Amino acid sequence: LRLGAVTARLLRHLLLRPEHVVLRYCNLKCGTPVSQHSFLSSAGRSWWSPGQAVVRAAASSGGPRPPYTTLAVSQPQQFVTHVELHRPEKLNAMSRAFWREMVELFSELAGNPDCRVVVFSGAGKMFTAGIDLMDMASDVLQPVGEDTARISWNLRKKIAEYQETFSVIERCPKPVVVAVHGACIGGGVDLITACDIRLCTQDAWFQVKVSRCRRGGFMGGASRNPQVNGNNQKIRLGKGPLALTARKMFADEAASSGLVSRVFADKEAMMAGAMELAGEIAGRSPVGVQGTKVNLLYSRDHSVAEGLDYMASWNMSMLQTEDLMKSAQAALEKKSPKTVAFSKL
Ligand SMILES: CCC/C=C/C=C/C(=O)SCCNC(=O)CCNC(=O)[C@H](O)C(C)(C)COP(=O)(O)OP(=O)(O)OC[C@H]1O[C@@H](n2cnc3c(N)ncnc32)[C@H](O)[C@@H]1OP(=O)(O)O
Numbered sequence: 001l002r003l004g005a006v007t008a009r010l011l012r013h014l015l016l017r018p019e020h021v022v023l024r025y026c027n028l029k030c031g032t033p034v035s036q037h038s039f040l041s042s043a044g045r046s047w048w049s050p051g052q053a054v055v056r057a058a059a060s061s062g063g064p065r066p067p068y069t070t071l072a073v074s075q076p077q078q079f080v081t082h083v084e085l086h087r088p089e090k091l092n093a094m095s096r097a098f099w100r101e102m103v104e105l106f107s108e109l110a111g112n113p114d115c116r117v118v119v120f121s122g123a124g125k126m127f128t129a130g131i132d133l134m135d136m137a138s139d140v141l142q143p144v145g146e147d148t149a150r151i152s153w154n155l156r157k158k159i160a161e162y163q164e165t166f167s168v169i170e171r172c173p174k175p176v177v178v179a180v181h182g183a184c185i186g187g188g189v190d191l192i193t194a195c196d197i198r199l200c201t202q203d204a205w206f207q208v209k210v211s212r213c214r215r216g217g218f219m220g221g222a223s224r225n226p227q228v229n230g231n232n233q234k235i236r237l238g239k240g241p242l243a244l245t246a247r248k249m250f251a252d253e254a255a256s257s258g259l260v261s262r263v264f265a266d267k268e269a270m271m272a273g274a275m276e277l278a279g280e281i282a283g284r285s286p287v288g289v290q291g292t293k294v295n296l297l298y299s300r301d302h303s304v305a306e307g308l309d310y311m312a313s314w315n316m317s318m319l320q321t322e323d324l325m326k327s328a329q330a331a332l333e334k335k336s337p338k339t340v341a342f343s344k345l
Pocket residue numbers: 089090091093094129130131132133134162163166183185186187188190209213218219220221
């Protein structure tokens with residue numbers, strides 16, 4: 001009888017929140033980026049309350065350890081991985097090692113069952129000063145090849161490698177929460193737009209240097225920024241030229257335009273908020289959370305009909321998870337999902 005009642009209530013819950021409502025909502029082009037909606041956390045009134053943070057905010061992790069030289073990786077709480085961009089003496093400029101290490105690290109995290117969510121931040125004075133201009137001079141600006149075709153071929157390959165550094169974040173099924181303080185320049189904006197949830201401090205500013213570099217286009221950001229900010233006046237102009245003139249966007253505008261979902265007074269408060277949110281996500285069913293990210297991304301790039309079809313195929317197996325019953329039971333017993341021991345995924 002008890003099981004019957006639970007099942008009936010569970011079914012009612014599912015029917016009241018069918019996935020196609022979520023998918024259609026994502027496709028409304030409502031101005032709020034898909035990944036910033038609350039589906040990745042507890043849907044509803046308030047998606048996290050940093051004020052009640054009980055987790056310790058991740059302090060600087062002590063620097064990179066082999067095999068990494070530009071990324072400091074730690075596990076501040078169970079199932080939460082903290083990745084810190086760590087080259088503070090060069091303002092976390094993105095060196096050749098960084099572009100490579102990101103791919104290695106995120107490929108590993110994607111399949112690591114001890115990681116259910118990633119918090120990404122920068123060490124030192126600012127989040128990042130963008131691409132390492134010294135490396136860029138030798139890497140991108142002096143492409144090798146015997147003729148125009150070969151030079152172009154090699155340059156295309158190089159650009160694709162740069163793009164891959166941020167695509168691995170998006171492809172990683174674990175949600176990535178990025179926390180930005182101080183400056184976030186050039187490639188930094190590309191990086192954060194590949195993340196799922198963006199937070200910043202009141203002193204944060206964002207700058208896209210395309211026009212100044214006279215490159216006439218980003219190496220990837222032009223594809224993702226419009227997905228985040230709307231392919232409209234906001235990214236081209238905002239309240240004043242942004243991508244087209246390389247002006248700075250400050251925290252309040254970043255929040256009102258949807259580039260970030262929350263602004264914190266300072267870095268300490270932001271990291272506490274990021275860790276609290278990460279803990280909230282990590283405590284939920286990994287089958288549900290990772291499936292949500294995969295399907296949100298799919299529906300972003302496809303029609304409603306294609307998204308519905310994909311989700312039906314996805315859920316015909318994933319709905320058979322034991323996590324569903326465990327979550328439902330906890331909800332009915334008014335227990336936090338954090339009290340449920342979900343098997344590793
Ligand atoms: C698919 C994706 C493709 C991605 C493409 C990405 C493109 C870009 O990122 S374009 C943007 C490139 N970045 C810049 O133009 C910013 C350059 N830096 C600055 O303007 C200033 O450093 C800044 C305003 C950020 C801070 O100024 P501040 O006075 O506070 O510090 P500095 O003394 O200038 O810098 C301290 C040391 O850091 C080194 N450094 C800073 N930025 C970079 C950089 N981008 N690349 C390499 N090194 C950088 C700077 O040289 C100083 O080093 P040192 O002299 O050894 O002390």
